[in-house]
Amino acid sequence: MGDEVTRAKWDKAAAHFDLMAGRGAEERWKPFKRELFSHMHGRILFLALGTGLDIPTFPPGMTITAIDISPKMLAQARPRIERYDGEIQAHVMDVHDMSFADDSFDQIFTSCTFCSVPDPIGGLRALRRVLRPGGELYMFEHTGSAYYPFRIMMDMMTLLTRRVGPDMNRTTVANVKAAGFELREVNNLFLDVVKTIKAIKPAGERKTLGGAGMEGEPRP
Amino acid sequence: MDFRPFFIIGDLISNGLVGAVVGLLCALTVGVGWPMFVVMILAMLLGMLVALVLFFPLSIFFGAMEVMLPTMFSGMISGMVVGMWCTMVALSPGSGAFLGAICALASLMIVWVLNKRLQGPQLCVDGGDHGG
Secondary structure (H helix, E strand, C coil): CCCHHHHHHHHHHHHHHHHHHCCHHHHHHHHHHHHHHCCCCCCEEEECCCCCCCHHHCCCCCEEEEEECCHHHHHHHHHHHHHCCCEEEEEECCHHHCCCCCCCEEEEEEECCCCCCCCHHHHHHHHHHHEEEEEEEEEEEECCCCCCCHHHHHHHHHHHHHHHCCCCCCCHHHHHHHCCCEEEEEEEEECCCEEEEEEECCCCCCCCCCCCCCCCCCCC | CCCCHHHHHHHHHHHHHHHHHHHHHHHHHCCCCCCHHHHHHHHHHHHHHHHHHHHHHHHHHHCCHHHHHHHHHHHHHHHHHHHHHHHHCCCCHHHHHHHHHHHHHHHHHHHHHHHHHHCEEEECCCCCCCCC
């Protein structure tokens, strides 16, 4: 069935999304995204393709499976998908309810995604399921800040922004660990808020759907 | 920080504008003799509110978090300083805007210094608390 509330929220945002996020933010983040996505190889899952703003920063020649919960977002992405010098197979799919088999991908990439996934630890566990043991998770995310006064500001902003889009105060690094990944690198790009995260699914781990036995549940 | 001239100028414009607007509003509304502590709190909130409103047009050109956080901080500091100042001495709207802009640009410098300290790789192997 999927998350109809989240789908409706992003369907509603689709028409104006590029106006708000397509110029300043993308231009500012482009060098960092290009560097992060330069690690792409093998079977790749890209989570939350949105309107495809990230596609121009993908290296050419890749075969990428991409998902997004919003069909209207993916409709906006269609021209960028067609212009990409490679293959992007885009599917309307909820990260919490993915139809891919276990261990289907060598790498998973996200870009400003886990500010919006309603159950971030559940979503990350779902990613761990479809990632092969030893596979890599690369994330470009904005998170909450550990420092005042930014922490308070982002908590206040979240009261507003979660109605129309993302949360501003997610603890994504802690969530990645809680979902059973091994962190390899966290690279702060702006304060401790905009960052890239590299993690791996531990090789040889038993298949534990739902991530049973994880310690510590950070706030979502 | 981002050393591309477009974004440096954008940061200066964004924060200077927010500070000027907050300073102007404080100079227009706060009177001499008003309770300083109450004015300080309200003016800080006003500063963040102004930053939030101006964030939407400014972010289209200059970025998201890189605009939102510094301008909210700048607005807060500008509101605090100009608001408290206005409880002691009557400021003209122009002076309030000028003082607000100066405070905002000083706040931006603080954010740039903080950013310089926080930027970069935080760890290479699992373990420890990495915030965020």
